[in-house]
Amino acid sequence: MAYVAESATWKNGVYQLETTDPLLGGANGVMNEAIKDLACRTLYLKTEQDKIKNEIQTARGGKASLNARFEALEMTSKQGDFTFNGTTGVTVSHTIGNTNYVVNVAATASTGGDLGDIYISRGAYYFTVYNTGGYKGNGRYQILN
Structure with a gap:
């Protein structure tokens, strides 16, 4: 045949x-x-x-469905707005659950030269942003896990 x-x-x-x-x-x-x-x-x-x-x-990406993949990405990548609180810092909560992530921050308004250096302290469910220049204006963050 x-x-x-x-x-x-x-x-x-x-x-x-x-x-x-x-x-x-x-x-x-x-x-x-x-x-x-x-x-x-x-x-x-x-x-x-x-x-x-x-x-x-x-x-x-190894997940059972595309929806499960999107949900996992949402849990590991977040962004939002916050207000810098100068040298005393501002704490932002999240649901990442570990400290193995990167935080990007930027001012979203003119700092008038008062931002200075930025330092970020990371926790499992929060991070705190400090700036040495005393800037107390608007900012935006992005977390990448």
Whole structure:
């Protein structure tokens, strides 16, 4: 028993047997033209579906679903606004649950040159931002875990 040769190509039509076609089988027989056309389309669709499946699986990052991946990313990456409190510092709460994260902070208004150096003390569920210049204006933070 032989199988129809397939290639992952899309054919724009499927051969229709005509009443005048000789009933020939085999690799190049007219009776197998439509079957070859459909087999090629099927293999093409399977190849494309596998690419999409692999891309989704990679995007899931080992999670059970894309939604679970997004939820995990939300738990490990946060951002928000806060107000600098000068040298006494300001504490910002979060739900990361460990101290192995990076905090980026920036002033969102003119500091008038009063920001100075910034120091961040990290805790499992909070971080505190200090600045040596005494700036007490608006800021924005981003946590990357």
